[in-house]
Amino acid sequence: MKTSSFIIAAPTSNSGKTTVTLGLLRLLKNKGYTTQPFKSGPDYIDPKFHKIACGKTGINLDLFMMREEHLKSTYHELANKVDISCIEGVMGLFDGARKSEGSTAELAKKLDVPIIFVVDAKSVAYSVAPLLYGFKNFDPDLNIAGVIFNRVNTKSHYKFLEEACDDVGIKALGHVPFIEECKIPSRHLGLSIDNLSKYDQMIGKMADQMNETIAIDQLLSITQKEKTILEIEEEMSNSDFKISVAQDEGFNFSYYQNIDALKQLGTVKFFSPIHDQELPDSDLVYFPGGYPECYTQELSSNTNMRDSIKNYAENGGQIIAECGGMMYLGKSMIDQKGNEWSMVGVFPFTSSMKKMKLTLGYRKIDMHDFTIKGHEFHYSKVHDDENVETIGTVWSAREQEVPTKIYQHNTVLASYIHFYFGEVGDLQQLLHHLQNNHVSSVKR
Incomplete structure (x- = not known):
C-alpha cells in the first residue's frame, strides 16, 4: 500500500517552512486526507501548531537524541496509520550540530523521504536557479522533489521562478503570497499555549490561498512511496506501577x-499543579517543562499541592523534573518584574527570569552507570544552588563539557535539561539510578 511522505526544508531559517507546513496540513485535512505531522529536532512549539492545523500533534524526530532504529520505528509506526506524513524540517537543509550531522538533510536520507523545498523568493527572480542547482547537486543522495516559493505576489514573478526550476530540473509546485495577517509569531519561551488557538482562522486562510496556488495533487503524486511494514513488539506494562505526569498551562513540554x-x-x-489540590497516589512523578514562569501566582497560591509534592519527595517518592518542572521544585521563582514567589521547596535554590539570557543546545549526560541525552533551552537562571548535590557530567553535541547541572535529592532528579527517555530501556536505567544511587550523590 502506498502513502505520500515528504519533508519540508529550506535553504535557511525564516524561509517560511512553518507557514507552508501549516497551510498544507490544513489543506490536506480540508480535502479529507488523514495526515500525521512530524517535527525535526527538539522543538515543542511547532508540534502544537500542527495540532491546530490538522488535529494531530507533531511528533519529534531527532537524530541526536534518538537511536536510528528507534527513530525509524517511531516514524513508520505512525506513518502507516495515515494517508500522508509531513515532516517539518529545522533551520537550513544542511544545518546540523556538527556540519550536517542531525540536519534535515540527514533525516531525509535516514527515512528515505523526498524533500519539498521552500524558498523565500521575495527579493529574487531567475537568480534562484544557481541556488536551487547548488542544493540539488551538493548531496546527490537527496531527492529534492519540488519547490514551493514563498512571498510571491504576482504571476509574472512566479514565471521567472518556474523557468529557473525548469532549467535546474526541479518541479515548481506553486507559490504562496505574502499575507500580513497570516504571519506566524516567533516561537520562543514565553509564548502562551492558551493563545495558540487564535491562529486557527489564520491557518485556514493560508490553506484557502494555497488551494489556489499550490499543485497539491502533483505534490502528493511525486512523493508517493510504499509503506514500510514493521514487526510490532508486544508491550508489557505493570498496571500496578502508578505514574503521575504534570500537564496543564504551565507544564506541557513533553515528547510523545x-x-x-x-x-x-x-x-x-x-x-x-495549578488546578488540582494534591498529588495523585504515585510511584513515579514526571514534571516536564513548560511555562511555569507565566503562572507563578497560581502555582504559589496552591499551597495544598505544593505541600503534597514536598511530602512525597521527602518520603522517598521518585521524581523526574525538567526545566520548568525543576524551577517549580525549587524554593522560589522570581518573575521578570522582580517579584519572588514561593514554590515547592524540594531544592533550596531560586530560579529567576530577570536579566534573561538564552542557554540552548543538545546535551549528553554521563552518569557513573549509564548515559542519557537531552536538550537545553531556557532564559532563566538558578541562584543559591552551591550546596545542592549534583551528579553526572554534561557534554554538548561537540563533546565539550558544559556547566549545566543535574541536581539530585534523595530519589528526586532535576535539571534544566529536557531528558529524552523515549525507549523504555533508557527510562528503566534512569529509574534504576534513582533507586540505587541517591546516597552516593557527590557535590561539585
Missing part, C-alpha cells in the same frame, strides 16, 4: 515518545 515509554512501564495519570 517519553509519555509512550511511561505508559509501557505502568499506568499513567495526568494532573495539574
Whole structure:
C-alpha cells in the first residue's frame, strides 16, 4: 500500500517552512486526507501548531537524541496509520550540530523521504536557479522533489521562478503570497499555549490561498512511496506501577515518545499543579517543562499541592523534573518584574527570569552507570544552588563539557535539561539510578 511522505526544508531559517507546513496540513485535512505531522529536532512549539492545523500533534524526530532504529520505528509506526506524513524540517537543509550531522538533510536520507523545498523568493527572480542547482547537486543522495516559493505576489514573478526550476530540473509546485495577517509569531519561551488557538482562522486562510496556488495533487503524486511494514513488539506494562505526569498551562513540554515509554512501564495519570489540590497516589512523578514562569501566582497560591509534592519527595517518592518542572521544585521563582514567589521547596535554590539570557543546545549526560541525552533551552537562571548535590557530567553535541547541572535529592532528579527517555530501556536505567544511587550523590 502506498502513502505520500515528504519533508519540508529550506535553504535557511525564516524561509517560511512553518507557514507552508501549516497551510498544507490544513489543506490536506480540508480535502479529507488523514495526515500525521512530524517535527525535526527538539522543538515543542511547532508540534502544537500542527495540532491546530490538522488535529494531530507533531511528533519529534531527532537524530541526536534518538537511536536510528528507534527513530525509524517511531516514524513508520505512525506513518502507516495515515494517508500522508509531513515532516517539518529545522533551520537550513544542511544545518546540523556538527556540519550536517542531525540536519534535515540527514533525516531525509535516514527515512528515505523526498524533500519539498521552500524558498523565500521575495527579493529574487531567475537568480534562484544557481541556488536551487547548488542544493540539488551538493548531496546527490537527496531527492529534492519540488519547490514551493514563498512571498510571491504576482504571476509574472512566479514565471521567472518556474523557468529557473525548469532549467535546474526541479518541479515548481506553486507559490504562496505574502499575507500580513497570516504571519506566524516567533516561537520562543514565553509564548502562551492558551493563545495558540487564535491562529486557527489564520491557518485556514493560508490553506484557502494555497488551494489556489499550490499543485497539491502533483505534490502528493511525486512523493508517493510504499509503506514500510514493521514487526510490532508486544508491550508489557505493570498496571500496578502508578505514574503521575504534570500537564496543564504551565507544564506541557513533553515528547510523545517519553509519555509512550511511561505508559509501557505502568499506568499513567495526568494532573495539574495549578488546578488540582494534591498529588495523585504515585510511584513515579514526571514534571516536564513548560511555562511555569507565566503562572507563578497560581502555582504559589496552591499551597495544598505544593505541600503534597514536598511530602512525597521527602518520603522517598521518585521524581523526574525538567526545566520548568525543576524551577517549580525549587524554593522560589522570581518573575521578570522582580517579584519572588514561593514554590515547592524540594531544592533550596531560586530560579529567576530577570536579566534573561538564552542557554540552548543538545546535551549528553554521563552518569557513573549509564548515559542519557537531552536538550537545553531556557532564559532563566538558578541562584543559591552551591550546596545542592549534583551528579553526572554534561557534554554538548561537540563533546565539550558544559556547566549545566543535574541536581539530585534523595530519589528526586532535576535539571534544566529536557531528558529524552523515549525507549523504555533508557527510562528503566534512569529509574534504576534513582533507586540505587541517591546516597552516593557527590557535590561539585
